[in-house]
Amino acid sequence: MNELRVNTLESEAIYILREVAAQFEKPVLLFSGGKDSITLVRLAQKAFWPAKIPFPFLHVDTGHNFPETIEFRDRLAKELGIDLIVRNVQDNIDAGKVVEETGKYASRNMLQTETLLDAIEEFGFDACIGGARRDEEKARAKERIFSVRSDFGEWDEKNQRPELFDLLNGKIELGQNVRCFPISNWTELDVWSYIERENIEIPSIYFAHKRKVFLRDGMIWSAEDDVVYRAEDEEVQEMMVRFRTVGDMSCTAAVLSDAVSISKVVQEIRDSSISERGARIDDKRSEAAMEKRKQQGYF
Amino acid sequence: MEVLKIATAGSVDDGKSTLIGRILYDTRSLTDDKLEAIERTSKQKGFDYLDFSLATDGLVAEREQGITIDVAHIYFSTAKKSYIIADTPGHVEYTRNMVTGASTSQAAIILVDARNGVIEQTYRHFFINNLLKVKDIIVAVNKMDLVDFAQDKFEAIKAEITALAKRAGSTQNITFIPVSALQGDNVVDKSENTPWYTGTTLLEHFEALEAQDIYEESVARLPVQTVIRPKKDEFHDFRGYAGKLYGGSLAVGDEVTVLPSKTASKIKDIYFFDKKYSVAERGTSINITLENDINISRGDIVVKSSELPRETKALEAKVCWMDTTNLVVGKKYFLQQGANVIAAKVSAINSVIATDFSGEAPATELKINEIGNVSFKLAKTLFYDTYAENKTTGSFILIDPQTNNTSGAGFIQ
């Protein structure tokens, strides 16, 4: 007898992905090439096997992504035979629709929202599946699994629908859209443990490697990529580092690490006394940085 | 590792968020950057102590007003267990968010301010936890520091809630703990200020609880979420029925009945991803195939033929109302039970129930935050169990077709 035992978080995520596929007409999976979206892809494979994943992937490319991530993104979509839609923040900048930030902390994180909302409108997506987790950030901790957004992408955080048991209400009006978060209840450690258990391939920048870096505000920044602003007096040195998140390079700092394998990464996270987004300068701009971005349509 | 889901409850300002922040602090679960942020903000606000509620009150409006508006989900773990805590708001206006947090939890910490004792919101939250059949109730008598850790205050509250539980016919496990969320007494570490208290601390109590799925062992129910048809050569005739299994296990060869068509068949294969299993435990998200080629679509339920549910086109249920537009006779809603959505019309409001268990009164409408007995006429036959028998097939939400809002929650008695 071979008995299937329950893995609560995995079952919950698969359940949510199936609800999205069944309740919406045009869902899309937001795929960044980061570990959370890679985990989502594995869960989606499991949810619909032997059928293909029944929705395309969308990547909002800031133009500031790690080259390793982009390469990885293209390869995975090709392997799975999934349509990959890429929309570039650069196009909106070139068209004069948005203005690039300047200065030391310039990042394209805010500009992503505009491109995302344009893509939603262009394709008529009614649901966007994202790999956001509630343990990441205090505003995320407040969000529902099905998070209804207005046709301007706005999150009405003080007026969310009740969400009881496993019951997900995806009913919306034309123009509205729902952000769906299958791994809401996973922690960073849960994701890494799952990647280890499932032996999922991830981009190389998640592992410790030698990199030319410089220090600023007690954080380690890549000196190998020109999109990261570096002042003349900020000295370049070589260190063993890895990245805990792979967002926009210009706002994602590295951490010192010698974790060269997944099991070592898992151990490192277990022992860490800094949260995952502690290395994200975009969240440090103000107490409410994430909430404000969300209200405007960000993930 | 075991995952224990706990929700907070109790009136506004009774100290729920502070308590959760304190647990995180005392278990060293706050990372350095999060602790620094709390220290910084507490200082800015001019407090001479750390405001631990900042660990969970994540919205700007919450931090400004010092209250919780919506549920925060908080994660931490000990060597023994992983915890998911839903920190819910106490304000009556946000009861719908409290219900949201409580609905998926196995345990509830109901806080009572030792100075104020049991008040209206305490009753309401106790009632909701009872209605939801949340198994383990921990009454944390908080702010003991403000009553000089007086035993008689604690005992009085204990006596009052014990009487309430009796009146409610509650079968829940109820535990009482005197705490100070602010100072940490009996939260993680045992307090020296309560020598008269011999029980466990809050965390010790959680550590000893056996984590269980809120969907308990009863009868197997597989609501079909989606039909999987691969349209690939190698799986040409494959037709899988995918869903999350509730209440009991299913095995290959089981004689099953598909509802509403009442067609009988046998389970041919049970898949999870690309692997076949002979038995699936409850709680698993599976994909099954059947021996016969029958017509099944989303919303159908697969059950064992020996364990058929009840059926009706005229439903009666306890309804917890969560919308500012009142529930009135004649109004139509979508009733969503599992993956099944059917049209329902309110045919009668039989009574509104007092949340202090003092009785029921006739009513013509249900207002926000009220709970009542309601009758519905259904467009199609509903297959159901009582909520006591099976939480999945015994509960539903009501969706307003005009606003798409989730307006109410129903519990079939």
Ligand SMILES: Nc1nc2c(ncn2[C@@H]2O[C@H](COP(=O)(O)OP(=O)(O)OP(=O)(O)O)[C@@H](O)[C@H]2O)c(=O)[nH]1
């Ligand atoms: N002295 C004392 N004050 C406390 C204690 N617990 C909480 N407080 C204070 O009570 C106030 C309210 O605390 P919160 O934790 O925000 O209360 P809450 O129950 O989460 O409130 P809502 O979420 O808005 O319902 C704050 O000023 C706390 O500092 C305690 O044990 N002793």
Ligand SMILES: [Mg+2]
């Ligand atoms: Mg609170």
